[in-house]
Amino acid sequence: MITIHHYLILSALLFTLGLLGAVLRKNILIVLMSIEVMMNAINLTFIAVSRYLRVMDGHVVAFFVMAVAAAEAAIGLAIVVSLFRTRQTIKTTDWRMMRG
């Protein structure tokens, strides 16, 4: 018997894995992919709760999160391309001109 808690704990696990990937890795593309994984975990929470409450509002919120993720991926990858053009690297530790 699968309850809502199975889905909620699975999404917590996915969110934590995405957080770990975003914090630990130095490759900026893997950091961006980990942020996508975190947004997916949030979507899974919304869909699970809306299934068990029998309302469809969570599906609409998941749709909006997908649109925000698409915009974030487009802008993030454009920033990565323009930074790679000037610095010739994709390691986050090499981009420290904003550090005080």
Next chain:
Amino acid sequence: MSETIFFYIFAVISVGMVLLMIFQTNPIVSALYLVFGFFGVAGLYVLLSAPFVAVLQVLVYAGAIMVLFLFVLMLLNLRKEDLVYDRLNWRKIGVGGVAILFLGFLAHHFTRIQIQPFFDLPENFGTPEGVGRLLFTTYLIPFELVSILLLVAIIGAVVLGKRQ
């Protein structure tokens, strides 16, 4: 019973593929693993009787966004020394411990949620018709704002990608 089996299959696929994605040196391989992870999450959406969001997951995430990632990866022309594996140090072990604490915190609070399970769903639950009806009545203004957000993202990406 079959719901339990499929839940564990899709859960193992999504978590395993995300783990493989994090611990890769080559970003192209990790993008391909992430595509399969998104397919696993789409299967979970189907189990949660949300077929429209599952189709959107495959089309938008596994399709469009990951193709964008692969396109940029192949455009960047990375060298060998960019693909080294990150070393483990004490800072990372500490971050991992904090993440495990965070997961325990989330799991503790999630297991205390009490929602009575309903097995009879309303008509058109999760179908394109049901979601679309909600999207164009209750959530009409946020829907239009999302279109403006995507337009701003397109313009921003063009401006950032233009050579000075």
